[in-house]
Amino acid sequence: MKILVTGGLGFIGSHTVVELQNEGFDVVVIDDLSNSSIEVLSGIEAITGKKPDFEQIDLRDKTAVQDFFEKYSDVSGIIHFAASKAVGESVENPLLYYENNIGSLVYLLQGLQAKPESHFIFSSSCTVYGQAEKMPITESAPIQAAMSPYGNTKQIGEEIIQDVAKVTGINSILLRYFNPVGAHESVNIGELPKGTPQNLVPFITQTAIGLREQLSVFGSDYPTPDGTCIRDYIHVVDLAKAHVTALKRLINKENKDKVEIFNLGTGKGSSVLEVINAFEKVSGQKLNYKIVDKRPGDITEAYADTERANNVLGWKAELSLEEALASAWKWEQKIRS
Numbered sequence: 001m002k003i004l005v006t007g008g009l010g011f012i013g014s015h016t017v018v019e020l021q022n023e024g025f026d027v028v029v030i031d032d033l034s035n036s037s038i039e040v041l042s043g044i045e046a047i048t049g050k051k052p053d054f055e056q057i058d059l060r061d062k063t064a065v066q067d068f069f070e071k072y073s074d075v076s077g078i079i080h081f082a083a084s085k086a087v088g089e090s091v092e093n094p095l096l097y098y099e100n101n102i103g104s105l106v107y108l109l110q111g112l113q114a115k116p117e118s119h120f121i122f123s124s125s126c127t128v129y130g131q132a133e134k135m136p137i138t139e140s141a142p143i144q145a146a147m148s149p150y151g152n153t154k155q156i157g158e159e160i161i162q163d164v165a166k167v168t169g170i171n172s173i174l175l176r177y178f179n180p181v182g183a184h185e186s187v188n189i190g191e192l193p194k195g196t197p198q199n200l201v202p203f204i205t206q207t208a209i210g211l212r213e214q215l216s217v218f219g220s221d222y223p224t225p226d227g228t229c230i231r232d233y234i235h236v237v238d239l240a241k242a243h244v245t246a247l248k249r250l251i252n253k254e255n256k257d258k259v260e261i262f263n264l265g266t267g268k269g270s271s272v273l274e275v276i277n278a279f280e281k282v283s284g285q286k287l288n289y290k291i292v293d294k295r296p297g298d299i300t301e302a303y304a305d306t307e308r309a310n311n312v313l314g315w316k317a318e319l320s321l322e323e324a325l326a327s328a329w330k331w332e333q334k335i336r337s
């Protein structure tokens, strides 16, 4: 059985390709390299001993996607990571986000729908919950109006998949990630943010290595114990493994509904200052940071209720924040050496 991983050279995609190949899956990757590098293929090979098949395709190109499904008629499952993901950029250029994140999804589902039975795993996000009223956040927490076009593409994406499931043989799992961090322990693959990092951990490691002068901590008067925002940081390798577990669930027909939803987090919230302290401890580096004004649009706290993922999906995050930060730091040192 061949599995298509879109965005398979990106941060989460590359770690997932590794876990899929480790479990014996035959993988073909589509990536347009808009936010990744072709060298990631060698990183995957260094870990697994095998390069996945690779097609450099822009998923916004409908004909190219159709040709792909003709060439790879044995693809019966897709893990769909490819998307644009910068929240700020999505506010500046919403149509780019709707075209890329929605257009690509539609073309992929069109490619799958002809098959009598197929599997689809979608990268969703905890952003769909906005500032949830209750912590930890369960999958039944209400979806809130999206705060950015990026967030909206995840909500619309989920709705499209729900609609399509009703009339096709496509079984889907929507995975709502909390905050993925870290790198593979071999440091053959990791996060490669282009330009200024949007996320805390790559900003921390780039500051520690001297690429950024200072880390800004946005706000210190949130209603949290130390006044900084709280998030649920999940090691990317744990996250990658959850995709394999979800795929097997669909293949083995263990899913109870045609579309199932799972939160993927650790269940533990960490504040920005806690992450900084943990980083300083594992790296031995003193971090140059400064508390600045709050950023508009930031929510106070978000961490996952993991009961459903643990008990229904049968997956649990195993790696700690410290392990994630240590691997991210090792990775940063490697790519800058």
Ligand SMILES: NC(=O)c1ccc[n+]([C@@H]2O[C@H](COP(=O)([O-])OP(=O)(O)OC[C@H]3O[C@@H](n4cnc5c(N)ncnc54)[C@H](O)[C@@H]3O)[C@@H](O)[C@H]2O)c1
Pocket (backbone or CB within 6 Å): 006, 007, 008, 009, 010, 011, 012, 013, 030, 031, 032, 033, 034, 035, 036, 057, 058, 059, 060, 080, 081, 082, 083, 084, 085, 100, 104, 123, 124, 125, 126, 177, 178, 179, 180, 199
């Ligand atoms: N990283 C996070 O914090 C986070 C959190 C929640 C959800 N997600 C979602 O998870 C998925 C993967 O995120 P990531 O952090 O690995 O991002 P990433 O940018 O590292 O990976 C995405 C990959 O998709 C490719 N891509 C983008 N548009 C494409 C197109 N039109 N055709 C072909 N390839 C294309 C990029 O080149 C990149 O390699 C995304 O859908 C993202 O929205 C990420």
